[in-house]
Amino acid sequence: MTQTAVFLTAVRRRIRPSRTLPFLVVGLLLALLLLFFVLPVIWLLLTPSKTAGEVVRDNPLSFGSFHQIGTAWRHLFAFQDGAMTRWLRNSAVYSGGSLILTLAVSVPAGYALALTNFRGRKTLLVITLVTMIMPQATLVLPIFLELNRFHLIGTIWSVILPFSFYPFGVYLVYIYFGSSLPRDLLSAARIDGCTEWQLFSRIALPLAKPVVGLVAFFSFVGNWNNFFLPYLVLPNSEQFPVQVGLNQLLTSTPSFNPVAGAGLNVTIPELALAILIAILPVLVLFVFSQRTLVSGMLAGASKE
């Protein structure tokens, strides 16, 4: 084919009439998915504005009143003398504490794996990769027994320490330093008399901001949403994080548990409000870091 012929074929393809059908299919696919993803969220946002009766009687997608949101709020925070406040505070302590520990150990470790040489480096890297693809929940029971042996069950360390172990974070940092920090830069600084610690803290660390943000985000969200481990190691409602607290709220809701829930003020609107409050920190982080997250993840993944 000559250039012109190729061009003409291309033009003909562009204007052929069958384009409307794929367009409809594509539109339908996107619209159905949109409905599937967004409808529950809209329902969730509207429900705290209604009374339990209105939730059942009224149109599911109607708005009740602002006054009712206040009532639901009061009911929710009055539940077991402000258990909701305690749970939120606990979640913040667990996720925040383990976040600090995670960053403090993962960033230097990833740096060392990528840019220094020491005996056992390769072994450490392989074990990290294996633990990364290991189903973590299968280790929750042995971790429980281990913590039990060291008398840590019921303490905040029984949550914070296991949360701080984050091989995926180490791996992200390792890939990042391995692909984007020029080794010449470090050699030059070394010749200028920098110590190894100065190399890390003055040169590598300032350059690692994107990946530190990425690790912090994944670790925080993962820990905030974790249910299984705190559910096992924290026997006392006073210590629950909000995810385990939500479970307790569910078992206290009349619509799901007529016996235990009788006489309590926690109904569907209160539960919906509790869900919204529980996810708020994560949602805010999501909204603010969407762009950085994706570019960071892809930058970390491809190291051509």
Added chain:
Amino acid sequence: MTLLETEPVAVSPVRRGTTPRRTGRGRAGYFFVAGYALLLLAFGVFPTGYAFYLALTNDRGQFTGLNQFVKVVQDYRFAPAFTHMLIYLVMWLVTLVVLVVLTAVVLRSRVRPGTSALFRFLYYIPGALAGVASVLVWLFMLDPDVSPVSWLLTAMGLKTFAAVLAPGNLPLILMLIAFWTGAGGWMVVMYGALNNIPDDVLEAARMDGAGPWRTAWHIQIPMIRQWIVYMTIMAFATGTQLFVEPQLLQTASLGRVSPTWSPNQLAYVYAFQQGDFNGAAAISVVLLAVGLLAAGLLVARSNLFKLDEK
């Protein structure tokens, strides 16, 4: 390149050639990894070893060989739990891969960039609702009394909440929840991967007369295959860990769903209701083996494909 690539980043060969291995740099390396290595031992290596030890002994610490495994496999709840998990995994992985890749391709090639960014964001929002929160939301979505799609449920012959939560529907319900919270994030990742394909490759395909669907099938999808494999591995791993979702659905169904629906729930019952930690460990080891085997196979296969191409 793949995220699971094991090839280490080599230390500058010049340095390595002129200095012995354990220099100041080596000691610095130990210092930097010490904290992580400790946590890795405490919460990665040791629990794995401990699980194996427990699975091979009885409650008095006596070595019992494979007896614990024989015991749990013969438990009448074992086969159903693993069958449930398997049915769920197949449904979930197929739906995830097909719909995520399809949507990402459509958003990349057939929608204007601004619109596509909006869609990606909207699909992404439920990702903030993980674990308990997502299950609660779906309990309401599936309750014909309050659901905004109760007409749809009724049309499908599901008039009461109890009818929706019939045990046979559980894999589908869990799949819906997992897809709702997880798929949006993967769509964004796949879209980013598609974006990384150089324009001239796509231009060349167009010149050769390939339409958008053929371009997708023969060029775009093969070029993001590493990401698809990675997504499958991660989704498989989370799928084997099912605990909170069936546990909550069991609570909400007032006991109609079995409390040992998933293997992890069975392990939980073993440990905390029967006080049999050795049996629980045996189930954990089986799950771990299944997860690692599948991940290993996928990693090996995907690399194999890559070699075939060259």
